[in-house]
Amino acid sequence: MKRARIASVVCLILLTGALVFDVCCQKASETEKPVRIGVARFSHETCTFCPSPTTIEDWEYYGPPTRDLLGSDSGYIGGFKTMCEEFGGVELVGVLSPRGARGGSSGSWITQEAFDKYSYGIADDLEAQGPFDGVFLSLHGAMAVTGIPKPEAEIVRRVRAAVGDIPIFVTLDLHANEDHEMSDAADAVFIIKRYPHYDTTLLGERAARVLIKTIRGQYKPTMATRKPGVITPSVFQGTGVSPAMEIMERARRWENQRKDAYVSVAFGFAYADVPDVGATVMVVTNDDQKLADQIADDMSDYIWRRRNEFAGKKLPNTEEGVALAIQAAKKGKTPVVIADHSDRTGGSTHILEELIEQGAANVCIATLRDERALEKIAAEFELGDTIAIDLGGYSDEFAGNPVHIEGMIEHLGKRRNETVAVLNFGANNRVILTPHLTQVTTPSIFKPLGIPIEELDIIVLKSRVHFRRGFHETGLAGAIFEVDAPGLGPADLTVLPYKNIPKDIYPVYTKE
Numbered sequence: 001m002k003r004a005r006i007a008s009v010v011c012l013i014l015l016t017g018a019l020v021f022d023v024c025c026q027k028a029s030e031t032e033k034p035v036r037i038g039v040a041r042f043s044h045e046t047c048t049f050c051p052s053p054t055t056i057e058d059w060e061y062y063g064p065p066t067r068d069l070l071g072s073d074s075g076y077i078g079g080f081k082t083m084c085e086e087f088g089g090v091e092l093v094g095v096l097s098p099r100g101a102r103g104g105s106s107g108s109w110i111t112q113e114a115f116d117k118y119s120y121g122i123a124d125d126l127e128a129q130g131p132f133d134g135v136f137l138s139l140h141g142a143m144a145v146t147g148i149p150k151p152e153a154e155i156v157r158r159v160r161a162a163v164g165d166i167p168i169f170v171t172l173d174l175h176a177n178e179d180h181e182m183s184d185a186a187d188a189v190f191i192i193k194r195y196p197h198y199d200t201t202l203l204g205e206r207a208a209r210v211l212i213k214t215i216r217g218q219y220k221p222t223m224a225t226r227k228p229g230v231i232t233p234s235v236f237q238g239t240g241v242s243p244a245m246e247i248m249e250r251a252r253r254w255e256n257q258r259k260d261a262y263v264s265v266a267f268g269f270a271y272a273d274v275p276d277v278g279a280t281v282m283v284v285t286n287d288d289q290k291l292a293d294q295i296a297d298d299m300s301d302y303i304w305r306r307r308n309e310f311a312g313k314k315l316p317n318t319e320e321g322v323a324l325a326i327q328a329a330k331k332g333k334t335p336v337v338i339a340d341h342s343d344r345t346g347g348s349t350h351i352l353e354e355l356i357e358q359g360a361a362n363v364c365i366a367t368l369r370d371e372r373a374l375e376k377i378a379a380e381f382e383l384g385d386t387i388a389i390d391l392g393g394y395s396d397e398f399a400g401n402p403v404h405i406e407g408m409i410e411h412l413g414k415r416r417n418e419t420v421a422v423l424n425f426g427a428n429n430r431v432i433l434t435p436h437l438t439q440v441t442t443p444s445i446f447k448p449l450g451i452p453i454e455e456l457d458i459i460v461l462k463s464r465v466h467f468r469r470g471f472h473e474t475g476l477a478g479a480i481f482e483v484d485a486p487g488l489g490p491a492d493l494t495v496l497p498y499k500n501i502p503k504d505i506y507p508v509y510t511k512e
Ligand SMILES: [Zn+2]
Pocket: 173, 174, 175, 197
């Protein structure tokens, strides 16, 4: 009895001690000044060889600019938010930012009017909602704007003019085309390392961790930037294969060896005719210029040494690729996926035409862009009707001929508020019609449209690497063929009518 009473007294003393300790700690963290960070997003991958400019109307097709950027826990901003919550004592403020542009990366040159509206809009809203201790900009890096040679660096300069000398941190896509102008303007730049882009959330977390440390005076970002002089088609940039895999592995090795060093490589976006096109190395260290330079030189030299493997591969043409796919389907490796990688506008018919020519069955084209056909179908036809119609072949100059099909309307409905139709024709072949280029990256599109994926022998996707997320890494595809049909995004970059890129870049001008 007595012993129990002593024990409870001891407990009470311990508990009181714990409470006092707790209050002390809380007081300590309360005295630390809360950090205030403005968060903005302005992101586009511009295919300058594509036919239609990207206008204000395209940018506002899905709604006007918004401050509502902080709703998700994933992606660059989601990761940034999560890490800020873990640190505590951080107030995040959403800054008025444009949404995604209609047509995504099938859009050509952004008009200067649109660029001015959103870049100055972000700067003005930062000024209106300030002051801030830091700014986080979620950019892409492959934006191309009429009259503005290096748009993302210009965004940072406009933001700098509004917010002054506080840390501005930037995250970029692996397809970014950037150079020293970006690293001169921003305090730190971080770029994702995976294609498909699995590490956007992790990168957002990294940017937040280093930005908060910088604001608190525990880190002094110091950058080195290099351009190895290499440009590669997207279809060869998947980081699951060599040499893209080894390049990123080398960056990770440096990061593991050197504390507080962040090593980024953008492979670049070859379908933007801009002066800073191609691979970029960007290294951030904690107040160590010598180390940043050393790592940047090493990475840049390494990419140059691997340039032949990186940019010089060959792919089967339309006829060869389709024949290989049909052969694989006959051997039971279904579904066979054909990546129609060069179609940048979504309405190319080369592969569809060749599949019909070679007598393929159980094929699904996912998808074919044809806004005119969809308009006609919606106005004049109903679900279940038989139909004879010409499809596609007009979205750009390389999109092939319209293909005549006679079949049945198997599905007619809305997807993301836009009309979509499925036509069934020939030997149980299907084509999904959409009004824009649609890059299908997972099989989730098929079920809502009533398409039994297990019955498909061949699936044609307008994708280069992102489809691997849902069709390769899940083990779904029995075989995959990247086919080099004529298009605005060819694997052979030497055929593109470049005007603005460096005159010594490999493999377009420098051949060896
Ligand atoms: Zn990308």
